[in-house]
Amino acid sequence: MILGPNDAVSRRPTRIVVAGTSGSGKTTLSARLGSILGIEHIEIDSLYHGPNWTPRATFESDVEEFIARPSWVTEWQYGVVRDRLADRADLLLWLDLPRRTVMRQVMIRTLRRRLGRRELWNGNFEPSLHRIFFDRDHVVRWAWNTYRLTTERVQRLSVRRPELTIVRFRSHRDVDAWIAHQLIPLTR
Numbered sequence: 001m002i003l004g005p006n007d008a009v010s011r012r013p014t015r016i017v018v019a020g021t022s023g024s025g026k027t028t029l030s031a032r033l034g035s036i037l038g039i040e041h042i043e044i045d046s047l048y049h050g051p052n053w054t055p056r057a058t059f060e061s062d063v064e065e066f067i068a069r070p071s072w073v074t075e076w077q078y079g080v081v082r083d084r085l086a087d088r089a090d091l092l093l094w095l096d097l098p099r100r101t102v103m104r105q106v107m108i109r110t111l112r113r114r115l116g117r118r119e120l121w122n123g124n125f126e127p128s129l130h131r132i133f134f135d136r137d138h139v140v141r142w143a144w145n146t147y148r149l150t151t152e153r154v155q156r157l158s159v160r161r162p163e164l165t166i167v168r169f170r171s172h173r174d175v176d177a178w179i180a181h182q183l184i185p186l187t188r
Helices: 026-037 044-048 059-067 079-088 099-115 129-133 139-145 149-160 172-187
Strands: 015-019 072-075 091-095 165-169
Touching (some): 026 091, 026 172, 044 059, 059 079, 149 165, 165 172
Parallel strands (some): 015 072, 015 091
């Protein structure tokens, strides 16, 4: 069931996945929800990326361990675990933002990370900016090229798991209003 930002969820969620393309704000929203609901936010990128951007051998077992817990919030990504995350979730929040918004956000985030030399996960840093032009998997190019995939994945999931509550947001204003008017009342 896909709801809009004005629709209430029937009960307080305890296992939440946040969907959206790279740069849409999944991690920011996930951390915010964890804080509001008092549940653990597991940043899935930190479980996936090992040193030198190599996938960690324990990624799948780490995901299995945390999704067995009674409450958590994380980002809905990585094909090898995406179905498992969705199967354990009781709520999926879909950041279906305009492409221009996503691209602006991913560019600003990439620049801040690179210029600030901020460590991301396990000793990794944002690659040099010139790699945007040469690396097919650079996050900016990835966000552009995979933008439509989230819609397809969410639609398939809504058919496969019709009982899963999915809330679709088309702007950050929608997210803020939904949290204030639909989610916060469930926490009282």
